[in-house]
Amino acid sequence: MSLTENWSYPTAIKFGPGRIKELPEACAQAGMKKPLLVTDKGLAGLPITTETLDIMESAGLGRGLFSDVDPNPNELNLAAGVAAFNEGGHDGVIAFGGGSGLDLGKMVAFMAGQTRPVWDFEDVGDWWTRANADVIAPIIAVPTTAGTGSEVGRASVITNSVTHVKKIIFHPKVLPAVVICDPELTVGMPKFITAGTGLDAFAHCVEAFSSPHYHPMSQGIALEGMRLVKEYLPRAYNDGGDIEARAQMMSAAAMGATAFQKGLGAIHAMSHPIGAVFNTHHGTTNAVCMPTVLAFNAPAIAQRFDTVSAYIGIKGGFDGFRAFVQEFNDSLGIPRHLAELGVTADAIPELAKEAVQDPSCGGNPIELTVDNLTNLFQTAL
Numbered sequence: 206m207s208l209t210e211n212w213s214y215p216t217a218i219k220f221g222p223g224r225i226k227e228l229p230e231a232c233a234q235a236g237m238k239k240p241l242l243v244t245d246k247g248l249a250g251l252p253i254t255t256e257t258l259d260i261m262e263s264a265g266l267g268r269g270l271f272s273d274v275d276p277n278p279n280e281l282n283l284a285a286g287v288a289a290f291n292e293g294g295h296d297g298v299i300a301f302g303g304g305s306g307l308d309l310g311k312m313v314a315f316m317a318g319q320t321r322p323v324w325d326f327e328d329v330g331d332w333w334t335r336a337n338a339d340v341i342a343p344i345i346a347v348p349t350t351a352g353t354g355s356e357v358g359r360a361s362v363i364t365n366s367v368t369h370v371k372k373i374i375f376h377p378k379v380l381p382a383v384v385i386c387d388p389e390l391t392v393g394m395p396k397f398i399t400a401g402t403g404l405d406a407f408a409h410c411v412e413a414f415s416s417p418h419y420h421p422m423s424q425g426i427a428l429e430g431m432r433l434v435k436e437y438l439p440r441a442y443n444d445g446g447d448i449e450a451r452a453q454m455m456s457a458a459a460m461g462a463t464a465f466q467k468g469l470g471a472i473h474a475m476s477h478p479i480g481a482v483f484n485t486h487h488g489t490t491n492a493v494c495m496p497t498v499l500a501f502n503a504p505a506i507a508q509r510f511d512t513v514s515a516y517i518g519i520k521g522g523f524d525g526f527r528a529f530v531q532e533f534n535d536s537l538g539i540p541r542h543l544a545e546l547g548v549t550a551d552a553i554p555e556l557a558k559e560a561v562q563d564p565s566c567g568g569n570p571i572e573l574t575v576d577n578l579t580n581l582f583q584t585a586l
Contacts, residue, residue: 208452215357215463220386222448225257229264231383235343237297239267241290243310244301245274253349253390269293277480278309279366280323286313297343303402304353304487307346308361311379314342328360328375328564336376346381349390351454352402352488354409354462356384364481371477373564388451396442400537403438403454405488407431408472408495409461414513415506416468416568423467430460432517442537468568471498471581478559485546492539493546496531497585505570543586553582
């Protein structure tokens, strides 16, 4: 079976090993002549980034680079990125990396021509219509992890450096014009990043499938996404050079982010404030929260997860699925409790207040309150 293909859903995706070489054609397709590559500090000096800059330079696209991006990117990173974009006379962004590089790169392209502060475009109601859509620069996304799926998303998560609150910034034109999914770029991911990002994709699919909203397309994508993670994450974790496993996980990541158009839930509502306050890895935090949230949501989701268990080859229906999730986490070196990530009991009241305001709450099958979120944090701690 060939692992190389072109897809047009949900955007133009060039998928397959070695396809980073097609970056110049992708830039031409998106109308870029002088792109700025935006990535995070950790990736900036690695061979995959240097080789990508070489491809750009050889094609006459320059080697513009901005890498002052924190693991949980904030508005200070964004302001610096926008300054680099405008001062360099760039006409588009190549968002390169994991969730932080992708999210910030998309926001640099979005904000470079806006006159209002980024917080005015939070994913609340129709706030996105406040943006001047005509000045949003084109975006190419190149994921180097298999987890967030931000490469096929219309939003970014930005942390407010003052309040330590994560905000989701949304606009339809933030969806990248072209995506290059090259699994060879993920081969060098260390085991803990492979596990954390892979389980982020799994959490997206689990929460999308749990959401009570009506979106049959997302429901089907979430189901197959869970199967791919179950089958291929252990292989990618145990052998980083397994290109088939890396490719299937890259598919699962994009599927998770496509599926969660249907909604997210308590896992992400908890994970966002934890990450903002304690600077934890997002996917790993999701994984730690997942068993607790599954137990909480059981009255509303048990019957539909009987279907999941049957499809992905787990015995015991919903109870079997819950047991599998904990065993899966354990096999991938994921801590069992939030305390092991540095979360402290005294922070729970504030975490619960922030969590109940997170947009992810709207997709949880059981209504979330400060009280039941407090209990969830205490149970997961």
